[in-house]
Amino acid sequence: xxxxxxxxxxxxxxxxxVYGETVELEDEQGKSSVYDIIAEFAVGDRAxxxxxGSGRAAEQEILRIVVSPDGLPELESIMDDxxxxxxxxxxxxxxxPAEDSE
Numbered sequence: 001x002x003x004x005x006x007x008x009x010x011x012x013x014x015x016x017x018v019y020g021e022t023v024e025l026e027d028e029q030g031k032s033s034v035y036d037i038i039a040e041f042a043v044g045d046r047a048x049x050x051x052x053g054s055g056r057a058a059e060q061e062i063l064r065i066v067v068s069p070d071g072l073p074e075l076e077s078i079m080d081d082x083x084x085x086x087x088x089x090x091x092x093x094x095x096x097p098a099e100d101s102e
């Protein structure tokens with residue numbers, strides 16, 4: 001069960017307004033990769049981005065959007081497993097809403 005619900009979420013475009021359609025991220029080893037910004041949304045007082053990598057085996061990443069001291073949006077990993085699971089379930093609910101079959 002998620003702590004968030006789709007009716008609490010708001011689609012946003014903070015990253016796209018600042019960076020365009022893609023962002024470049026650096027991993028722990030210093031390797032840079034370009035990701036497409038697939039979606040952005042806010043729920044409660046937090047904002048999240050769904051990014052897609054390139055290549056055949058690329059998976060989607062969900063990261064938290066935070067505002068830097070200079071006012072620009074930045075991305076950070078979601079370290080809390082419960083938060084990540086809740087946000088992942090919420091994104092699924094937003095993109096694949098349950099059918100009202102009854």
